[in-house]
Amino acid sequence: MMIPRPVYSALLYIAAPFAMFYLSKRAKKQPEYSEHWDERFGTAHYPPVTPGRTRIWIHAVSVGETRATFSLVESILRKWPQVDVLYTHMTPTGREVSKQFGKKFGSRISQVYLPYDTPAAMRKFIRQTQPSLCLLMETEVWPNLTYTAKQAGLPVVLANARLSQQSLDKGKKVGSLIRDAMSRLTLTLAQSEEDAARLKEAGCREVRVLGNLKFDYEPNPVHVRTGREIRKLSERKILTFASSRDGEEASMLSALKEAKANGRLKDTVFLLIPRHPQRFGEVLELIRKSGFTVEKRSDIRDWKKVLSLSEGPDVVLGDSMGEMAFYYALSDVVLMGGSFGDYGSQSVIEPCAIGEAVIVGPSIYNFKYIIEKAREEGAILSVQDLGQALQRADELLSDSGKAASVGAAAAKFAQVQRGAAERTIAVIDELMAQKKDTNLNKFNAETMEKK
Incomplete structure (x- = not known):
């Protein structure tokens, strides 16, 4: 089906009422979706660049993409004191994560929602924010964004x-x-050779393979230390289902019930962490209806009691944000969410970096290269279904030496993969050097006004 960009643009304008309905519906479970509609629909006054300074615009759709930029952004701000960073996001959680991260840098980091990809909104956004360089993270290529940036002479990576x-x-x-949107990119920095080949097929012109920035993300050391200290107090093993997706929890709870009925996972507490915070209440009800006792992370005041054999619940619901490093460090074995439904898996990088034994299901297309490479090196275990996952988890929990061996291999694998942030900095340096003026007028604002 051929969809010319003008037709695509017209459809976006027609879809505006449906987008409002969608945001209103999401706001019932996550009130933050009712905020900043002017930014989303292109009617806001976007933050202007500070005179005499250079702005790099980074679009990171949600939490994972945002965290992946942290090491890179710290390097950017350290290397170029005259540079500020403007984050754009699509989700409230992504925006909140960058806001918290940005506090230690003061006014040098700001954030807004990316406007929907209409020509007028994109022209206004670029004209008012005046970035010198745009970094789109992972997969976020929008036709009118790349078209408008090309017209403005704005490099997009x-x-x-x-x-x-x-x-x-x-x-x-x-x-x-x-294909046209991809061809307008100035440069594409792929995670792997396999990604590079597909990106070229999709239309990207210049593609370089630099590795995955997520390996350079440093887990919060206080969270890691706290999780490990609490784990020492536990009288039970801790099996974590991390970043679970809709439909996976019900299946997992059913498989868990069957495993326990068959004598597996004795003296084990199950830590369940949904991927999306708006589903915390829904998952809590699922746990209760499954017949398990449950304690919410937000209600826990005494972890030693929660992890005791006599008083602890069957399940702990991880209903908090920004604590994944703590949860992973607390765990003995991690089952990766998104890999047991058709979601392509959530990222295995952080638990590997912390040195956890990770088990993934059959759906891994979002992280296929990483997971297959880690599996080859004994750093990750793969299974075909939830029943097998719980059986392998039981084996690891019963053999601390085996679990430690897999965790050590995972940590080594993650360490070897580091370096993408440094390589990306070199590319940014190269692009900056191509500009005679690295401060402000990277494109003709008057021309943008007329377009």
């Missing part, structure tokens, strides 16, 4: 880029719309 075969096939269905 797809950083930490990945593209699954499924996404490539979907993109082909809209004809030249996505």
Whole structure:
């Protein structure tokens, strides 16, 4: 199906009422979706660049993409004192994560929502914010964004880029719309050779392989230390289902009930952490209806009691944000959410970096290269279903030496993969050097006004 960009743009304008309905619906579970609509629909006054300074615009759709930029952004701000960073996001959680991260840098980091990809909104956003360079994280390539940036002379880099075969096939269905958007990118920095090949097929012109920025993310050391100290107090083993997705929890709870009925996972507490905070209440009800006793992380005041054999619950619900490093360090074995439903898996990088034994299911297309490479090195275990996952978990929990061996291999694997942030900095330096003026007028604002 061929969709020309003008037709795509017209459809976006027509879809505006549906977008409002969607945001209103999401706001019922997550009130933050009712805020900053003017930014989303292009009617806001976007933050202007500070006179005499250079702005790098980073678009990171949500939490994972945002955290992946932290090491990179710290290096940018350290290397170029005259540079500020403007984050754009699509989710409230992504925005909050960058806001918290930005506090230690004062006014040098700011954040807004990316406007929906209409021509008028994109022209206004770029004209008012005046970035010198745009970094799009992972997969976020929008036709009007790349078109407007090209017209403005704004370099756009797809950083930490990945593209699954499924996404490539979907993109082909809209004809030249996505291919043209990809071809307008100044540079694409792929995570792997496999990603690079698919990105070139999708339309990207210049592609370099730099590795995955997420390996350079440093887990919060206080959270890691606290999790490990609490684990020492536990009278039970801790099995974690991390970043679970809709539909996975019910299946996992059913499999857990069967495993316990068959004598597996004795003296084990199950830590369940949903991927999306708006589903905390829904998952809590699922746990209760499954017949398990449950304690919410937000209600815990005495971890020693919660992890005791006599008084602790069957399940702990991880209903907090920004504590994944704590949860992983607390765990003996981690089951990775998103890999047991058709979601392509959530990121295995952070638990590997912390040195945890990780088990993934059959759906891994978002992290296929990383997971397969880690599996080859004994750093990750793969299974075909939840029943097998709990059986392997039981084996690891019963053999602390085996679990420690897998965890050590995972930590070594993660350490070897580091370095993408440094390589990305070199590319940014190269792009900056191509500009005679690295301060402000990277494009003709008057021309943008007329377009």
